[in-house]
Amino acid sequence: xxxxxxxxxxxxxxxxxxxxxxxxxxxxxxxxxxxxxxxxxxxxxxxxxxxxxxxxxxxxxxxxxxxxxxxxxxxxxxxxxxxxxxxxxxxxxxxxxxxxxxxxxxxxxxxxxxxxxxxxxxxxxxxxxxxxxxxxxxxxxxxxxxxxxxxxxxxxxxxxxxxxxxxxxxxxxxxxxxxxxxxxxxxxxxxxxxxxxxxxxxxxxxxxxxxxxxxxxxxxxxxxxxxxxxxxxxxxxxxxxxxxxxxxxxxxxxxxxxxxxxxxxxxxxxxxxxxxxxxxxxxxxxxxxxxxxxxxxxxxxxxxxxxxxxxxxxxxxxxxxxxxxxxxxxxxxxxxxxxxxxxxxxxxxxxxxxxxxxxxxxxxxxxxxxxxx
Ligand SMILES: [Zn+2]
Numbered sequence: 001x002x003x004x005x006x007x008x009x010x011x012x013x014x015x016x017x018x019x020x021x022x023x024x025x026x027x028x029x030x031x032x033x034x035x036x037x038x039x040x041x042x043x044x045x046x047x048x049x050x051x052x053x054x055x056x057x058x059x060x061x062x063x064x065x066x067x068x069x070x071x072x073x074x075x076x077x078x079x080x081x082x083x084x085x086x087x088x089x090x091x092x093x094x095x096x097x098x099x100x101x102x103x104x105x106x107x108x109x110x111x112x113x114x115x116x117x118x119x120x121x122x123x124x125x126x127x128x129x130x131x132x133x134x135x136x137x138x139x140x141x142x143x144x145x146x147x148x149x150x151x152x153x154x155x156x157x158x159x160x161x162x163x164x165x166x167x168x169x170x171x172x173x174x175x176x177x178x179x180x181x182x183x184x185x186x187x188x189x190x191x192x193x194x195x196x197x198x199x200x201x202x203x204x205x206x207x208x209x210x211x212x213x214x215x216x217x218x219x220x221x222x223x224x225x226x227x228x229x230x231x232x233x234x235x236x237x238x239x240x241x242x243x244x245x246x247x248x249x250x251x252x253x254x255x256x257x258x259x260x261x262x263x264x265x266x267x268x269x270x271x272x273x274x275x276x277x278x279x280x281x282x283x284x285x286x287x288x289x290x291x292x293x294x295x296x297x298x299x300x301x302x303x304x305x306x307x308x309x310x311x312x313x314x315x316x317x318x319x320x321x322x323x324x325x326x327x328x329x330x331x332x333x334x335x336x337x338x339x340x341x342x343x344x345x346x347x348x349x350x351x352x353x354x355x356x357x358x359x360x361x362x363x364x365x366x367x368x369x370x371x372x373x
Contacts, residue, residue, distance in 0.1 A: 025039035068170040156344045172331055185234070185235055186235045188234050192207045209278055276308045
């Protein structure tokens with residue numbers, strides 16, 4: 001495929017072996033005389049990336065390998081509403097601590113950059129956070145400016161939902177190359193992956209699934225509009241609706257009571273139907289192969305929210321007679337935010353195209369990206 005001679009390939013493979021980026025899989029028997037070829041595969045631990053995701057009350061950090069699996073990870077809680085400078089100090093400590101925790105020989109593969117997952121929106125030019133909900137002190141702040149003077153490692157900032165979509169793409173890249181990622185929680189965000197590249201829009205605000213209108217003249221949303229998905233069917237909306245019925249506003253308690261309290265079950269089912277409506281609209285717009293829904297809170301209520309989405313999206317999407325749409329949970333577990341943020345480093349420093357599909361378009365495009373070498 002490359003047009004290189006066998007000898008050149010051997011020299012290159014020898015260097016990659018030395019650097020620990022590939023490993024031998026043993027001799028592969030083949031009919032005829034001569035030496036059997038030795039199989040080689042990419043070694044997951046050959047390159048590691050670090051990512052940190054900022055939640056409203058904790059930082060999740062992880063070093064992940066090329067398969068998207070955390071090698072080490074840790075969550076650090078902090079008081080809500082803390083000064084951004086202090087929070088970034090915690091990021092620096094966490095990076096230092098987890099870097100020491102990576103043992104040889106994998107520590108040799110650590111990429112010199114960190115990914116930082118942040119609540120959106122992020123100004124694509126200044127990299128400053130624009131009015132992030134629930135992060136009162138972060139308005140207009142460029143987090144990169146808050147790192148200490150001695151900090152030299154490059155920092156790649158990314159909206160958490162887009163980062164999670166990248167993490168999903170990195171872990172399941174042989175499965176879907178076109179999919180929609182929906183983060184469901186107190187807020188609702190999204191990411192769109194097309195041909196294994198994320199689509200961010202010109203202002204970096206693409207896939208604000210939470211602000212897709214689903215109810216005409218519905219509940220007032222923080223964005224100024226009415227009837228947005230987030231105002232009608234998020235964790236916050238569910239708590240508000242339950243509270244209005246005198247059922248309390250503690251989400252964990254509501255989830256626990258849902259099996260025996262039909263009014264809570266109906267609130268959750270309605271949220272699922274509205275989520276299905278917004279996702280069906282997005283699938284019809286973007287013609288994606290899969291919808292992946294993630295988020296810690298989603299796991300808690302998936303029994304109510306997932307069935308309406310599974311019933312509606314694959315059945316009613318305009319493409320269903322051509323190719324079915326898959327709906328599923330995110331494959332990323334507890335460390336989803338950190339894995340997503342770390343995947344941003346891979347996305348910036350490594351070509352993400354499938355390496356064994358020769359395509360002139362992809363090859364040309366990759367010349368314009370930074371590569372590992
Ligand atoms: Zn809105």
